[in-house]
Amino acid sequence: MLRVSKLTDYGTLVMSHMAGSPDRLFSVTELAGTLRLNTPTVSKVLKALGRHNLVTSVRGTRGGYALARPAGTISVAEIVDALEEQPFGLTECSALSGTCDLESGCRIRANWQRINTAVRGVLNGISLADMMQPAPVAVRPSSIATRVAPRVIADKLKTQ
Amino acid sequence: MLRVSKLTDYGTLVMSHMAGSPDRLFSVTELAGTLRLNTPTVSKVLKALGRHNLVTSVRGTRGGYALARPAGTISVAEIVDALEEQPFGLTECSALSGTCDLESGCRIRANWQRINTAVRGVLNGISLADMMQPAPVAVRPSSIATRVAPRVIADKLKTQ
DNA sequence: CAATATAGGACCGTTTTAGTCTTATTTGCG
DNA sequence: CGCAAATAAGACTAAAACGGTCCTATATTG
Numbered sequence: 001m002l003r004v005s006k007l008t009d010y011g012t013l014v015m016s017h018m019a020g021s022p023d024r025l026f027s028v029t030e031l032a033g034t035l036r037l038n039t040p041t042v043s044k045v046l047k048a049l050g051r052h053n054l055v056t057s058v059r060g061t062r063g064g065y066a067l068a069r070p071a072g073t074i075s076v077a078e079i080v081d082a083l084e085e086q087p088f089g090l091t092e093c094s095a096l097s098g099t100c101d102l103e104s105g106c107r108i109r110a111n112w113q114r115i116n117t118a119v120r121g122v123l124n125g126i127s128l129a130d131m132m133q134p135a136p137v138a139v140r141p142s143s144i145a146t147r148v149a150p151r152v153i154a155d156k157l158k159t160q
Numbered sequence: 161m162l163r164v165s166k167l168t169d170y171g172t173l174v175m176s177h178m179a180g181s182p183d184r185l186f187s188v189t190e191l192a193g194t195l196r197l198n199t200p201t202v203s204k205v206l207k208a209l210g211r212h213n214l215v216t217s218v219r220g221t222r223g224g225y226a227l228a229r230p231a232g233t234i235s236v237a238e239i240v241d242a243l244e245e246q247p248f249g250l251t252e253c254s255a256l257s258g259t260c261d262l263e264s265g266c267r268i269r270a271n272w273q274r275i276n277t278a279v280r281g282v283l284n285g286i287s288l289a290d291m292m293q294p295a296p297v298a299v300r301p302s303s304i305a306t307r308v309a310p311r312v313i314a315d316k317l318k319t320q
Numbered sequence: 321c322a323a324t325a326t327a328g329g330a331c332c333g334t335t336t337t338a339g340t341c342t343t344a345t346t347t348g349c350g
Numbered sequence: 351c352g353c354a355a356a357t358a359a360g361a362c363t364a365a366a367a368c369g370g371t372c373c374t375a376t377a378t379t380g
Contacts, residue, residue, distance in 0.1 A: 002244055002279075004162055004272075006369065012268050027325070040371055047327065060378025061324045076275065084162055085367085108172055111291045112164075115236065115282060122278045131271045166338065187356070200340055207358065220347025221355045 008083040010037060010045045015054070015079065016132045019071035025064030045083065052082035067128075076131065077123035168243040170197060170205045175214070175239065176292045179231035185224030205243065212242035227288075236291065237283035 013035055018026050028046060032039040046065050049055045056068045067074065173195055178186050188206060192199040206225050209215045216228045227234065 002162065002164055002240060005367095009272075012272075016268055029325090038370070041369075043326080044370080050327085057326060058378080059324090059326045059376070062379065063325045063377080065326085080162060108176055108291055111286070111293070112169075112172075115286060118282045119279050122275060122282065126271070126275060131268055133267070133271070165336095189356090198339070201338075203357080204339080210358085217357060218347085219345075219355095219357045222348065223346080223356050225357085 004080060005084055007041075007045055007048070008080050010041065011049060011079045011083045012076065012128070012131060013037075014042060014045055015049070015067060015074070015128055016071070018055070018065065018067050019128055019132060022067055022070065025058055025062070025066050027064040030064070049079070049082050052078070054078060054082055071128040071132065074128040075124050076126045076128070077120060079128070080123055164240060165244055167201075167205055167208070168240050170201065171209060171239045171243045172236065172288070172291060173197075174202060174205055175209070175227060175234070175288055176231070178215070178225065178227050179288055179292060182227055182230065185218055185222070185226050187224040190224070209239070209242050212238070214238060214242055231288040231292065234288040235284050236286040236288070237280060239288075240283055 014031055014037075017031065017035060028043045029039055031037070031046075032042045035042070046055060046057070050057050050065070053068055054074060055065045057063065057065050174191055174197075177191065177195060188203045189199055191197070191206075192202045195202070206215060206217070210217050210225070213228055214234060215225045217223065217225050
């Protein structure tokens, strides 16, 4: 599906909202209210983020959550890692059932892993602070692609 | 889960194998045999690829499948598009339930879409021929391996 | 002690995915 | 013509993932 889960989506929303007031605590109910999300869901997201030390929590009557670090030092990749259950990876393995002919499967697999790190690089390069900017963060789409296979890209851009 | 489906994985395997002999036809049973995949599954994959005109098919006794175009002109993004059901997109929408406070949700959403195109750019820049190379295709070494530094990267990359 | 909050985890319904199967259609060949 | 081989299309099933809820425990404040 090549899609980030809703939990990750909520995570970026919640964290970016908290980033607006880095010095105070937000309770789950407050966050759910202002962001129009369900309370248990927000709770689940924050618990997961807390386990990965992206947010800190304070229990008790006046407790709540806050970002563990400044928004500029938290990457989207970290949020994805915290909220997506399975470890990051575009494929589990291209050659699942034993060896296929000529190890070509393993070649494919190695290349998938390369693509993988490239995608991860994109996610790693965007911080929570970037996500909050009203103007879209500058992520040049073809910066990575261009130096790989220029001919393909040229063809694609013409036909799409 | 930010992962490509198994069908897509199979698709790259099957297509890269067919790319080895661009001038002949491969039957489903042959492909399944050499790649150690199940026949119906291979059939399913090829049917989907055929609907998207990535492979051509010939029915009948000596029929089979072949790549519709040279491997160098087929991008991984096209295979993903053909085999992933849902349209490409990392999030469906970051602000699902109406408007959240201050439109921050929509800001997040816009930025997810930017990230989206960047990821797609990566996939778009890799051709099937690249995937077949024994040496991993050059997808820009992950100089971004470590955390943080997002600000620097975001600034360095120019807007689309 | 009581109220308020998070922590952890179990639980369930829905959706998606992977895979199989059935039926129809096309083509080659004796 | 008629049979065999092959794809086309889609229905169907089992399993896994996802989204969401709920329950119980624990910590903090006053």
